[in-house]
Amino acid sequence: MSLSADSGQAIVLTLQLAAITTLILLLLATPIAWWLARTSSRWRGVIIALITLPLVLPPTVLGFYILLSLGPDGWIGNLTQSLGIGLLSFSFTGLVIGSVIFSLPFAVYPILYAFEMLGRRPLEVAATLRANPLDAFFSVALPLAKPGLLTAAVLTFAHTVGEFGVVLMIGGDIPGETRVVATQLFGYVEAMEYEAAHRLAALMVAFSFVMLIALTRLRKRAGAALP
Amino acid sequence: MALVRIAALVLVAALTSTPSVAGEVHVAVAANFAAPMRSLVSEFERESGHRALVSLGATGQLAAQIRQGAPFGVLLAADATTPSKLASDGYALAATQRTYAVGRLVLWSRDAHYVDTQGDVLRRRDFRRLAIANPKLAPYGAAATQTLSALGLREKLRSKTVEGANINQAFQFVASGNAELGFVAMSQVMQEGRLQRGSAWIVPANLHEPIRQDVILLAKGQENPAAIALLRYLDSRAARDIIRRYGYELP
Numbered sequence: 001m002s003l004s005a006d007s008g009q010a011i012v013l014t015l016q017l018a019a020i021t022t023l024i025l026l027l028l029a030t031p032i033a034w035w036l037a038r039t040s041s042r043w044r045g046v047i048i049a050l051i052t053l054p055l056v057l058p059p060t061v062l063g064f065y066i067l068l069s070l071g072p073d074g075w076i077g078n079l080t081q082s083l084g085i086g087l088l089s090f091s092f093t094g095l096v097i098g099s100v101i102f103s104l105p106f107a108v109y110p111i112l113y114a115f116e117m118l119g120r121r122p123l124e125v126a127a128t129l130r131a132n133p134l135d136a137f138f139s140v141a142l143p144l145a146k147p148g149l150l151t152a153a154v155l156t157f158a159h160t161v162g163e164f165g166v167v168l169m170i171g172g173d174i175p176g177e178t179r180v181v182a183t184q185l186f187g188y189v190e191a192m193e194y195e196a197a198h199r200l201a202a203l204m205v206a207f208s209f210v211m212l213i214a215l216t217r218l219r220k221r222a223g224a225a226l227p
Numbered sequence: 228m229a230l231v232r233i234a235a236l237v238l239v240a241a242l243t244s245t246p247s248v249a250g251e252v253h254v255a256v257a258a259n260f261a262a263p264m265r266s267l268v269s270e271f272e273r274e275s276g277h278r279a280l281v282s283l284g285a286t287g288q289l290a291a292q293i294r295q296g297a298p299f300g301v302l303l304a305a306d307a308t309t310p311s312k313l314a315s316d317g318y319a320l321a322a323t324q325r326t327y328a329v330g331r332l333v334l335w336s337r338d339a340h341y342v343d344t345q346g347d348v349l350r351r352r353d354f355r356r357l358a359i360a361n362p363k364l365a366p367y368g369a370a371a372t373q374t375l376s377a378l379g380l381r382e383k384l385r386s387k388t389v390e391g392a393n394i395n396q397a398f399q400f401v402a403s404g405n406a407e408l409g410f411v412a413m414s415q416v417m418q419e420g421r422l423q424r425g426s427a428w429i430v431p432a433n434l435h436e437p438i439r440q441d442v443i444l445l446a447k448g449q450e451n452p453a454a455i456a457l458l459r460y461l462d463s464r465a466a467r468d469i470i471r472r473y474g475y476e477l478p
Contacts, residue, residue, distance in 0.1 A: 172389025
């Protein structure tokens with residue numbers, strides 16, 4: 001089973017996109033989840049709703065609005081232009097921004113869930129042992145929430161690999177820059193090149209399957225069953 | 228009480244629905260023809276008493292659905308090859324295929340004065356992005372690359388070209404300002420022969436193959452009077468006037 005050069009390029013690009021998105025989202029979602037798990041602010045509900053929104057909108061519609069935001073009239077476009085970066089639509093960086101928005105709920109929810117399961121007790125104990133809050137967070141809360149972080153990482157990675165509608169709208173299908181596996185696959189199917197499509201689809205399914213199995217194993221080892 | 232209300236509703240529905248002599252046809256329509264189709268259907272229904280139920284989609288998707296037994300009686304495709312293929316595979320009647328609209332390609336920008344009336348802006352190459360529809364998937368995309376080749380600019384502009392999955396996406400790239408200009412369908416930017424917004428160059432028809440959109444009677448519609456009536460209606464002067472008003476030409 002051999003893949004075309006186009007498919008190979010798309011696979012490399014997809015893995016890069018998924019890895020970068022996962023890294024950014026872990027750094028972004030952990031403090032958000034921590035705050036959400038402990039706050040009693042009246043904004044909590046609003047913030048949770050905002051984070052969940054990407055789940056509600058159809059991806060092409062979400063992509064359409066991200067495209068508008070990245071454009072010369074949009075707020076992201078305004079910002080990047082005033083910073084001298086120019087417009088980010090049809091670029092790899094633009095895809096990363098889109099993916100981070102698109103996968104945000106998949107990163108926040110598992111971590112939030114893990115922090116909530118933790119309760120206040122371990123941190124209170126840490127405080128009595130004179131750990132300052134930052135210490136307690138890094139040496140108590142974070143290790144205990146490891147299964148949640150792991151789940152968030154795998155879900156974000158897998159979700160980004162499977163991302164399609166958003167990429168289609170903001171990518172412009174440029175080989176080596178924004179043409180990922182999902183859009184390459186779509187192109188094959190639409191052009192009725194079923195042979196190439198089957199190969200790429202089979203690989204994608206096998207990959208996802210292995211990833212999800214690995215998740216179950218990792219979580220078992222981390223001492224938790226799948227929710 | 229509830230039962231009485233339901234009975235009343237059923238009665239009203241029975242009395243107000245179209246008489247049983249009128250038929251019904253499911254029509255598969257290429258998405259780029261959505262707006263004119265709405266006008267055509269309301270005229271057709273008023274004139275004939277038949278009902279036409281429109282399903283929109285990409286031509287390739289509609290063809291796949293037809294092959295898998297979708298209940299469509301008529302297909303209005305965005306190209307001429309899909310109807311021919313369906314006919315040669317026995318899903319449609321070859322003798323009924325004809326061109327119902329010819330698309331015109333336009334180089335368009337949402338900014339006034341950006342595109343000159345000769346398309347020289349392409350040669351200056353001082354823009355960031357040129358949007359086109361995917362040339363492998365969309366007839367307007369193929370026409371756009373043929374035009375660029377005819378102008379000798381295909382290779383020179385390759386790094387600036389972004390592709391939308393279909394002509395609607397190419398239009399959105401330009402309308403949102405993410406691409407300064409792009410090749411779009413005349414029907415997207417002009418109505419009654421007037422440009423709605425921005426600036427445009429109507430690409431001379433000799434720079435690309437004609438963008439023929441063909442209609443065909445499908446196997447499932449061959450004994451449906453409503454399907455046959457719709458096909459006949461599309462040939463009428465009234466229908467052709469509507470199609471022209473929306474920025475298409477006719478053979």
